[in-house]
Amino acid sequence: MTPTAAPLDILLLPTWLVPVEPAGVVLREHGLGIRDGRIAFIGPRAAALKLQAAEVRELPGMLLSPGLINAHGHAAMSLFRGLADDLPLMTWLEKHIWPAEAKWVDEAFVRDGTDLAIAEQLKGGITCFSDMYFYPKVASDCVHNSGMRAQIAIPILDFPIPGASTADEAIRQGIELFGDLKHHPRVNITFGPHAPYTVCDANLEKIRVIAEELDAAIHMHVHETAGEVQQAVEQTGERPLARLSRLGLLGPRFQAVHMTQISEDDLVLLVESNTSVIHCPESNLKLASGFCPVERLWQAGVNVALGTDGAASNNDLDLLGETRTAAMLAKAVAGSATALDAHRALRMATLNGARAMGLDTEIGSLELGKAADIVAFDLSGLAQQPIYDPVSQLIYATGRDCVKHLWVAGKQLLDDRRLTRMDEQQLTATAVAWGRRISGQHE
Template sequence: MPLTVFMLNNQSVDTIINARWVIPVTPRNTVLENHSLVISGHKIIDILPCENAAAKYTANETFELNTHAVLPGLINAHGHSAMSLFRGLADDLPLMEWLNDHIWPAEAKWVNEDFVADGTLLAIAEMIRSGTTCYSDMYFFPNISAKVATEHKIRTQICFPVLDFPTAWAQNADDYIHKGIELFNQYRNSDYVTVAFGPHAPYTVSDAPLKQIATLAEQLNAQIQIHLHETAFEVQESIEKTGMRPLQRLANLGLLSPSLQCVHMTQLNDDDIALLAESKAHVIHCPESNLKLASGFSPVDKLLKSGINVALGTDGAASNNDLDLLGEMKTAALIGKAVSSDASAVNAHQALEMATINGAKSMGLEDKIGSLEVGKLADIIAVDLGSIDCQPVYDPLSHIVYATNSHQVTHSWIGGEIHMNNRQLSMIDTLHLTERVRKWAEKIKAADAAN
């Protein structure tokens, strides 16, 4: 058969990514050498050896990533995106002093729609450049956060805040919930935005709204995210005021379910872990923020061995101070070993799962994202392992967790659309964004100095 006739029979596709290694995450501990990802529309339609891809498909665009590992886009399961504008504002302080004396007063003064728009876009730019393609956000003016994410085509779970007291966005718990339900309905069919309930914490939300959230979330099949068991003080105060640990209180109110995402969870006993395992609630581990605020250590190895889904988050840049999920993976693995006194605990693949498929599971999106599988959305990143400081490469999966940094992320695709090509962002005007951020910083710094 003439070559020209054979080529005409090739299937036309949008993109082929030829990679030195493909790390699909599912199946576990799998590394495919010299394989191609084939993308048509928004989805992965094939994963096969490079030579077979060349024979089977003709692509509009082909990427030759001969020194790269290609893996699912990372999923940052907890953060406060707009707080990137407060990065470094009040460092080296205990949690409650940090919140009460610095962060909450700064929020009261500065947080408005423009602040959230610019802060969210700043966070998105940083996350894409460090390998994140989907993130969870809990902050004020979630309608603005959702709009910015949609405009820039990045996947997000927007957790609209619920508190008992007024803020710039709402007046009371009923007002927060009412506005949140409107947002949920607005984005019900969105390709990029999933709306979830975001009661801030047990100490800022009373029983009645928590019960209401449990009922509404079940009716709407929506997720719930809450800061929980973050500090020893929080747990002790709950026992003194209610006679119960916070997790038990949530269980009594009907919140403990597979829809619940429990953020931080540094203060856990065996009864807490048993409750989590029985309910199939998720834990969102934020190791670097917990370290910086001296909040404690989440017993990740125990949680994983109890069958609890543990995902990974950065928290906000005000308490981290970055949104680099690659760095968070390494920290999570190292702390997991130290806390359990077991060098084999929280191994490289478990850490990678926490930053990918486990995050997808916590958001109820595991059938769409979190691993590289035929039929899933093409949310993909490439990490260059070819530099001299990364040699030799015995195990690329282990290298991703222990031997890389965010600057080695070179490419990013979300739903098959390229968002970063050789470190250049394609959907964000970084020049004008940097100028707007500089103006915010000048105002915030001047006001803080005046105090």
């Protein structure tokens, strides 16, 4: 870009700029320019200062990176945060979460819970998230109004769920919502069969056919626990991933969430199909579900992205904290201190998430022409000093309270830690009121 080009809308001048692609690069004293919601300039500070810009923001002591991408969660479940802690997965689901959902989940619950989750994620540096929960149209409206970016997975199960009495009804709703939003700049609709143990072959085949026709992704919990895999083998003689492969679901648009149990045959299927794995380490740890072998997958060439899961099993939507946990856990599981280094961990939380969602040409790295989904982390605090490698400091020594500014498609949604389009006090009051209702204080 030359100084005679059209003026920039905003020029950002951080101490460090980490584009993620190319891998491992840290640019010092560089500027990034945004025009019409896209990255229009990246270059040395001296060249940046010669450009015309409607606004210039000096960001001393800050690291600019692509916005974090939370590749798996259940946003509205933020209203169930802490409701049923310290329980194994199936007890947690069958005795607590599913009954609570049957009693409380309606459109108002999903709207208020999703708004709460969006605000928490924006304040934590997340610019894009994947959501898999009931009343997906309500969730997509929340995303639209917030200015955030999201993938909305239509939940599909063999039994009635809030908002859909049959799998066919859920699929029909998904097709309609896909059609309504296919040109939306920030919302992608995908299909979300819940898990192999809750969706039969016939419904999975319907989903595969429709997803192929629409070129839509499929997002599904797979191999979350050893018990799930063992039960499937005992009942059918087939591992769940092998079944999904036989039914033709695996492929570059398939997102396999959790994958804590991976045999050699499973690994071959993942590699050959180019399936993405979504790793949710903290939820898996808290529910004692198992460990996804991230380094083994990475070295085999599998795209591994990162998700928080829902706040009912995490209990936060802190992807920066999740990234640190992922990096630490990967080393312990691999038995190697070099597994999942800080730069690769950041890539997993950004570009790999974009790739899993089929959005890697649009977001996930700071490159010319991509959407300006950007976060500024403040590394000037005492706990971050001294700084030898700012990316290591970000992953291993920085919390989400250091998120200072955030932009989605060039629109600033967080300015000096303040949400620009959402009322934090009102969101807090609404969440407190839900908590009182659900706990029985005001029935």
